[in-house]
Amino acid sequence: MIEDKNQQRTQLSDLGEFGLIDHLTKNFKVKQSSTVKSIGDDAAVLDFKNNKIVVSTDLLVEGVHFDLSYMPLKHLGYKAVVVNLSDVYAMNASATQVTVSIAVSNRFPLEALEELYAGIETAAKIYNVDVVGGDTTSSTTGLLISVTAIGEVVNDEVYRSGAKPNDLLVVTGDLGAAYMGLQVLEREKEVYKVNPNNQPDLEPYTYIVERQLKPEARKDIVKLLKDLEVKPTSMIDVSDGLSSEILHICRQSNVGCDLYENKIPLDPQVISTCEEFNIDSTTVALNGGEDYELLFTISQEDFPKIKANPNLTVIGYMREKEAGVHLVTRAETKIELQAQGWKNFNA
């Protein structure tokens, strides 16, 4: 939150659209053999031979999905790519290419966009995907990023619609951290407004702040499931909150579900921060969102293959549709699950 007033600023209008794209993408290297032609023509050309491909797209809007007062642009570029790759992995596919378009107002100097693209490039490198296209345009206000991710179906694709009664519900990693990280960042922003000289101490919140600012997609899980010879019956990524995602699987698979509150994986930092903020940690895990973990169902006979893995937690049990979708609380009462993750249009 400290600004260097002497930093160099290059106006975007000095470059023009094509100069800008060339400048921002000149270090991008082609890594995927399926990339025949990358940035620089009317379209990218990809060649997947005999395989199915998957395509996913997301928009990130300033003031809705991110706040630049605490989100560094490099992290934002990284996150914009990662959240799209997460959708590709949720199909049990391997991510191969992305296109990245941005609309940006004149208040951003070139150096800001370089930061953004450095984050995009870092994500592309770490996740081994090629940036094969995009559009760069001005906006009347703020920054908007649109990413389309493309992937290749390596084994069989997995939809949201294949869950069966008696399947087990499994989630990777832990939940609620990104949301609590956001609460901490929002609080520090308010403190900063009152006293700009106050340096925030984020040390006790390292994990949850990183989960908010630099989320990772579970590329490793697609490989793990293959190695374990487990094919999920359904899968989705946790972007809008566990509750919303379970309801998607249940609706599209025509099944019900019992989710066990005491099984929901929480990091100790989430629990302590929830206590500090006086928020119920289950509510946070259910509705916080932005976890980018994978939620999937497996047949019970696959349970022995996954039970020893520390990345995977069985959190529920799929039922007949008529049984409904419920949270089974620690007190063993049942509460109907409701989606509350996505409220942007109420903003």
Place this chain on the structure above:
Amino acid sequence: MIEDKNQQRTQLSDLGEFGLIDHLTKNFKVKQSSTVKSIGDDAAVLDFKNNKIVVSTDLLVEGVHFDLSYMPLKHLGYKAVVVNLSDVYAMNASATQVTVSIAVSNRFPLEALEELYAGIETAAKIYNVDVVGGDTTSSTTGLLISVTAIGEVVNDEVYRSGAKPNDLLVVTGDLGAAYMGLQVLEREKEVYKVNPNNQPDLEPYTYIVERQLKPEARKDIVKLLKDLEVKPTSMIDVSDGLSSEILHICRQSNVGCDLYENKIPLDPQVISTCEEFNIDSTTVALNGGEDYELLFTISQEDFPKIKANPNLTVIGYMREKEAGVHLVTRAETKIELQAQGWKNFNA
């Protein structure tokens, strides 16, 4: 420009994101055999078997690329799809799928988005492409549309980089009409501001206004070239203006070009409107943009195959790089071509 004050308005917040996507896309039908899974999962699944695919993406921003005071939302949806398909055709490919994402502020009621999607659906139907995904989110101001188009390489793909000295430069249709249509609409908007009761008479401008509000992409040309057994050596679509596109081909192909002013195809309505506005029609053709015609180069031996076709006009001649890129005027003087098409960042 006449508003019905009694129209029904449904707030977007009543639906939520998922309800909104379901509502807007419920009539979309899958037409392409390569579409395995369309809207409704983390990603679409496509299967092109042994073929190459092309991917292109564009952003349209309110206040930059369109003005809703004269652009009906249905036309906007249509145009957003068409301008992306144009990029796919410019690769000599067949368009098969699109994803459409929108960011929209609360000032748009549901009925407005229905209009927008009706235009998207109409374009998808006419051009025989499937809408296979997208994202719908709120924005703090205005409307933004991001479209990614996917296509299949049917014959060989054509890049911007294959033009050779002595090739002929060919353009489809005519140029400058969309720009002059915009000038007429801008003028009528100013008149309307002064006198809202004044009904504009757009009758003398039907063609040029339609070229601005409802452009078409040259799907027919990809088929025509195949039927004529002509493979262009390079190709690009005319979105930013003829001048800018010629410079792209010359730069990426390492060639020069002589463009003949007296060969540039202009519709009579463009000529008469240019006279009325006291604008030079060649300047309009060179720098106006939004024509969505195809510009390509062919080997001279292919000339007999195209010379009788009324859709195709030879407008120039490719030269060695050292000869430069010039407009040869009617007075037979040579002027160096400069790109002036894209000035959004100066706005």
